[in-house]
Amino acid sequence: MRYELHYWPDIQGRGEFIRLALEDAGADYVDVARRPRGAAALERLLRSRSVARAPFAAPFLRAGKQVIGQTANILLFLGPRLRLAPKRETDRLWVHQLQLTIADWLGEAHDTHHPVAGSLHYEQQKHEAKRRAANFIGERLPKFLDYFETVLRRNPGGYLLGKRVCYADLSLFQMVEGLRYAFPRAMARLERGYPRVMALHDRAALRPRLATYLASSRRIPFNQQGIFRRYPELDPV
Amino acid sequence: MRYELHYWPDIQGRGEFIRLALEDAGADYVDVARRPRGAAALERLLRSRSVARAPFAAPFLRAGKQVIGQTANILLFLGPRLRLAPKRETDRLWVHQLQLTIADWLGEAHDTHHPVAGSLHYEQQKHEAKRRAANFIGERLPKFLDYFETVLRRNPGGYLLGKRVCYADLSLFQMVEGLRYAFPRAMARLERGYPRVMALHDRAALRPRLATYLASSRRIPFNQQGIFRRYPELDPV
Numbered sequence: 001m002r003y004e005l006h007y008w009p010d011i012q013g014r015g016e017f018i019r020l021a022l023e024d025a026g027a028d029y030v031d032v033a034r035r036p037r038g039a040a041a042l043e044r045l046l047r048s049r050s051v052a053r054a055p056f057a058a059p060f061l062r063a064g065k066q067v068i069g070q071t072a073n074i075l076l077f078l079g080p081r082l083r084l085a086p087k088r089e090t091d092r093l094w095v096h097q098l099q100l101t102i103a104d105w106l107g108e109a110h111d112t113h114h115p116v117a118g119s120l121h122y123e124q125q126k127h128e129a130k131r132r133a134a135n136f137i138g139e140r141l142p143k144f145l146d147y148f149e150t151v152l153r154r155n156p157g158g159y160l161l162g163k164r165v166c167y168a169d170l171s172l173f174q175m176v177e178g179l180r181y182a183f184p185r186a187m188a189r190l191e192r193g194y195p196r197v198m199a200l201h202d203r204a205a206l207r208p209r210l211a212t213y214l215a216s217s218r219r220i221p222f223n224q225q226g227i228f229r230r231y232p233e234l235d236p237v
Numbered sequence: 238m239r240y241e242l243h244y245w246p247d248i249q250g251r252g253e254f255i256r257l258a259l260e261d262a263g264a265d266y267v268d269v270a271r272r273p274r275g276a277a278a279l280e281r282l283l284r285s286r287s288v289a290r291a292p293f294a295a296p297f298l299r300a301g302k303q304v305i306g307q308t309a310n311i312l313l314f315l316g317p318r319l320r321l322a323p324k325r326e327t328d329r330l331w332v333h334q335l336q337l338t339i340a341d342w343l344g345e346a347h348d349t350h351h352p353v354a355g356s357l358h359y360e361q362q363k364h365e366a367k368r369r370a371a372n373f374i375g376e377r378l379p380k381f382l383d384y385f386e387t388v389l390r391r392n393p394g395g396y397l398l399g400k401r402v403c404y405a406d407l408s409l410f411q412m413v414e415g416l417r418y419a420f421p422r423a424m425a426r427l428e429r430g431y432p433r434v435m436a437l438h439d440r441a442a443l444r445p446r447l448a449t450y451l452a453s454s455r456r457i458p459f460n461q462q463g464i465f466r467r468y469p470e471l472d473p474v
Contacts, residue, residue: 052391053331056338056384066327070337077330093305093314094290100307101293107344115352115365117372128352128365135354147293154289 001081003029004062006042011226012178012219014071014106015059020170021075023213025082031218032062072099075167084167091161098151098160098168102175105144109178110227112136112234122231133234137186141179145194148172152196158203165207172197173204178228183235238318240266241299243279248463249415249456251308251343252296257407258312260450262319268455269299309336312404321404328398335388335397335405339412342381346415347464349373349471359468370471374423378416382431385409389433395440402444409434410441415465420472 003022007015009031022029033039042058045051045067055069061077068074076096079085085095112133116125148160157163160172176197180187191198204210213219222228240259244252246268259266270276279295282288282304292306298314305311313333316322322332352369353362385397394400397409413434417424428435441447450456459465 054387054391055334056341056381066330068330068334070334073330073334073337076333077326089314090303093303093310096313097292097305097307097310100310104293104344107341111348111352115348116368117376119372119376125368128368131353131362131365135356139354139356144293150291154291 001028001063003027003078004032005029005059006032006045006062007059008042009034009039010220010223012174012222012228013059013226016174016220017071017102017167017171018059018061018074018078019218020174020210020213021078021082021084021167023218024165024170024207024210025078025084026209027078027082033058072096072103075099075171079167082167084165084170086161086164086166095161095166095168099171101144101147102168102171105140105175106178106227108136108140109175109182112182113229113231122229126233129231129234133231137183137235141183141186142190142193145190145197148197149194152200159200165204169200169204170210173201173210176201178222181222182228182230184230185235185237238265238300240264240315241269242266242296243269243282243299244296245279246271246276247457247460249411249459249465250296250463253411253457254308254339254404254408255296255298255311255315256455257411257447257450258315258319258321258404260455261402261407261444261447262315262321263446264315264319270295309333309340312336312408316404319404321402321407323398323401323403332398332403332405336408338381338384339405339408342377342412343415343464345373345377346412346419349419350466350468359466363470366468366471370468374420374472378420378423379427379430382427382434385434386431389437396437402441406437406441407447410438410447413438415459418459419465419467421467422472422474 005015005018007013033042048054053067055067059071059074060067060069061074068077079092079095080087085092113122113129114125115128115132151160155162159165159169242252242255244250270279285291290304292304296308296311297304297306298311305314316329316332317324322329349370350359350366351362352365388397392399396402396406
């Protein structure tokens, strides 16, 4: 099965959580919008009047005739197929629950620079962004890190399920990457308190296929259009 | 199977999406935190050091030994068991995708009154709330309503899947209820443009078990502590 990933071609964004799973699994996939005229194909599908089950937004995945939207839902679908989720329903629901918690965290990270509206520029909501980012760094970021550190402590082995990797591990790796890009000062202060989360990050980065991907041109660098953005005034000393 | 729902006892909040599914299905369940000392049990489990797979936040569901967190994940689990989701994987993923889109919408509705921080009072972020609510009403609310109207138009029958009800229909009913409470003026202007969404709402409200529930004291009234809140200044004429 060749999967078709549809996501905006110039950012890591939410699509990156899917890319990491596909890459780590060595899956056969096409990042459609990064090919010539690919972004137009993405927008065409979003606006098409003929698709009975159209997604609300990108990313979405085409798998044969199926079109699947919502990042966590795509990973729910891919997990067992890419051997990045266990088979037992109980375990799959737990991995999905962790993924949904990461999705909440990611949404909050995004809203630090866009607390008023995604359709306005950062400069139009800079005042509000400063307040929201301060709360994120002081309160929410430690709360989420605490949570994942606790899960890792209670399930020893190095990954969220213990010894076996799952797609939520790759997403947690990506959260650390993104947070280090966006909030380098806050992360420098906080990281020592979360040794298990940071060790998971480092362990994931060494996975052979993931390391190859991260060093390749397929990995889009972080930038100021994505979900994680570096505005020094939002990450004070 | 007797399900145990754990959620804050004084608000509809996210727990209501689970309650609606359990009630419509006539399921055997206990709303634990609404019983004497029930809220303490909820907090104890959230803080317990012995639960290997603890949820990040309420709501969570106990089903035998299983503890399941994240609203959409709980509905994913309950769907087939309550006959509120189809059996085919493709269809179950589609219903879940709709539920996750509703979760995004709900998060945005919440952030209209708390755009800076959930831990601050509304009065401490009133200025920011006005800007965010204006964008929500002018841009995001119509976008989400458009989307669900389109899904209903492309899948005729009255419910999101066509003729057969699923848990996402009950959640869409709840969105309309909550939005009418929080933004009565905006909804009065917008509703005529979304006849299928409003018809779904009315159809769901007439389902016998749901109607009984809605008229009972088990249905907590909307109030100013929940996700949907009525601040007239956020819903101008």
